[in-house]
Every structure is written in structure tokens, then in C-alpha cells.
Amino acid sequence: MAALSLNGCVAPGERPAAMAAERRAPVTILVSIDGFRPDYRSRGVTPTLDALAAAGVSAAMRPSFPSKTFPNHWTIVTGLRPDRNGIVANKMEDARRPGETFTMASDDPFWWNEATPIWVDAERAGIRSATMFWPGSNVAVGGARAEAWPHALTGGVRPHDWQQYNEAISPEQRVNAVLDLLRRPEGIRPKFLTLYYEAVDTAGHEHGPDAAETTAAVAGVDRSIGQLVAGLRAMGQPVNFVIVADHGMAATSSTRTIALDRVADPADYRIVENGPYASLAAMPGRERALESRLLRPQDHMTCWRKADIPARFAYGRNPRVPPYLCLAEVGWTIEKTAPKAEDHGGAHGYDNAAPEMAALFIASGPAIRNAGTLAPFDNVDVNPLLRDLIGLPPATGIDGDDAPFRTILKR
DSSP: OHHHHHHTTSOTTOOOGGGSOOOOOOEEEEEEETTOOGGGGGGSOOHHHHHHHHHSEEEEEBOOSSOOHHHHHHHHHHSOOHHHHSOOSSSEEOTTSTTOEEOTTOOOHHHHTTSOOHHHHHHHTTOOEEEESOTTTTSOBTOEEOSSTTOOEESOBOOSEEOOOOTTSOHHHHHHHHHHHHTSOGGGOOSEEEEEEOHHHHHHHHHOTTSHHHHHHHHHHHHHHHHHHHHHHHTTOOEEEEEEOSOOOEEEETTSEEEGGGTSOGGGEEEEEOBSEEEEEEOTTOHHHHHHHHSSOBTTEEEEEGGGSOGGGOOSOSTTSOSEEEEEOTTOEEESSOOSSOOEEEEOOSOTTSGGGOEEEEEESTTBOOOEEOOOOBGGGHHHHHHHHHTOOOOSSOSOOSGGGTTTBOO
16 A cells, blocks of 8 residues: 555656666776787687777777786786886895785785775775675785784775685676676765676687687686676666677797796796796805806897896896896796796796787766777777776876876767
């Protein structure tokens, strides 16, 4: 009877407010497809991405050096290159924390506090944010963690809603989590969201970029994004999509390996990180001996003191960069010793200007003009674009700007 009474209060021809379609303001969703080279779209398995690109813009985006996962994800959301944002590698050390090593599982704000990601600026401006995975989104940026157990956190900012990364969470679950966030009442609905997929990178590493398994992973992520697009359309939620990769992928083989122990005496150095590049420190008093072997011309790799790393890499000023860097030719890898078994796969971390390291970029939505393919640009420019889309003022002192997008944004 109560329902009948309420309906009776509605004038003829009107619908109850609860039945009326909500007019939703656009939200911005930043999607990362780890390890997605732009040319993967030419394989004929990406109808969703192709449709988004056709309605907006796409580009082959240049990653920052080193072309690794965590440095570039942090660059995308801070607008600062790794040398300035503090996440200079997937594995790194800091003299202020002797005996401690940063890995991709590190969430102590100490490692992340050299830069501010866009969700922190958004939260401070009253723009609610949510992350369905993104490196660093689980960190209380700006805070401090106590050394003693239980390692209490003091201060810091996270997104209003965030998920601890777990690759066991399926693509369907990730999409549903984003859709559920956007089904909330307007007052607690995020305006800026992130979403992350690792499957393409995993397949590229394990099987190589040209493998059928990698193409299958590309198709799977495209289907997942298609489910997201369909779900958003069903709820009438307009979205500005910014879809990126952190880097590309190059084919590797155990037949293209540089064994460091055959270049220099292992007693003279310790390795911090190895692969497409190697970062090293000399053992105490062994600098001259190491340099005499390491810094001479090498087959398939070039080594520098950190102060001599070419300026175009914008790398080497941060104290977290080890004293020596060796960079392999694309397709070669630097290992501690020669491989004992044959192996073929893929890797990234090479010269960020190499075509194989190029990263996917697509932007599409009500704020984006249909302008086709953009000229290549640096990934530091994504942060300024996101700021434009969610209504933040331009940041000062960052490395990027929105110049590549000024003609394609609908102001």
C-alpha cells in the first residue's frame, strides 16, 4: 500500500525519480596493458581496442629509460622520468637503507615518496579516485612506516578505493570491480579509476613477442576491455579511456647472451640487476680493476660510469642508480654466467628509443576528438593529459606537458 500511495503522488506523464535515467558525468579510466607493443593491434584480434582508437586517437608512445615495468608505471602517473620519480628500476638499493633492496613487492612509502602520483593530487582536490591495481597504488604516498613491528604507518595518501595486486584475480573480476565502483551513488562514486592487465607481458616474456600464446593473450585482454565497455554502456556511464602500455617487448634467446663473468672478474663487482641492462657496483677498492675490463669496447653491449650515461636517457643522477650501467643490444641479455640450457622468450629494458620498446597508447571518449594517429610522444605527457581530463590544474616542475593533445581535446 505504501508503494501505491507513493506512486499516486506522481503527476500523469511523470516517472518516479528512482525510475528516471541518471545523467552521469564522464569519468576517466586509465588502463595499463603491460608489455603491449603498438604493432600487436595489427594481428587482427583487437576489435575493442581498434574501435576505441577509431573513435579517438592512438600512437606509438616512447617509454622512459629504463624500459621496465615499475619505473614506467610510476612515470605515467607522476609525469616525472624515473631518474626524478625515484623508482629507477624494478630492483634497486638506497644508501640510506643499507642492507635493504626494493623489489616489486615493496610498499614502504620511503621508496615511493620522491614523486606524487595523480591520484594523490586528485584526492587532495576532492576528486575521488579508485585503482584496480597499479604499481604504487597500495602505498601511503607521503607517509612513513615505522621500522619496528607492526610497522605502523603515519600519514600518507592512497586512492579512496584500492586493491592489493594479485594476478590470480581474473580479468572478469577486475572488470566487475570497476563496474561495481561506478554503480555506487554519485557521492561516493570515483571520477578517476585505473585498471591493470599483466597477461600480455607474461606471455611475451615466456614465449616471445611473436608467439601464438602472446597473440592469444592480446585477444584475451581485448575481450576483457570489451566487457568493460559493454558494462559501462549498459549503465549509461560515459568514459574517457586512456589506454597505455609501460613498454614493448623484444625477442630473446640464450644464444644471444653476454656472460658478465667472462667480461670482468666477479671478485671486482656485484650485480644489482641484470637482463637487457645490468647495473653494478664495484667491490671496495676494485673500481680501477673493474673499469679496465668493463669500460672498454664490448661485443653487443656498452657500459658507462653512471655520470657518463648518454644524456638522452635522462638517467644516472638519482643516487639510487648504481655506479655502472651496461646496456645490451636489443635482443641480447646480460647474465651473471653463460646459460646452461637453450631458452627463447622475450624481454624489455632496452634503449627506450628502440622500436621494439614502443608502448601502446589509445585515448577515446567524449573529451577526445577523432584525430587518427598521433606522432610518437614521451610517456611523461600522459599525466598532464589525465589532469586535463579530470579537471586538475597543470602540474609545475614535471617533465611532461599536454602539448601532444591540445588539438584533440574538446575544451
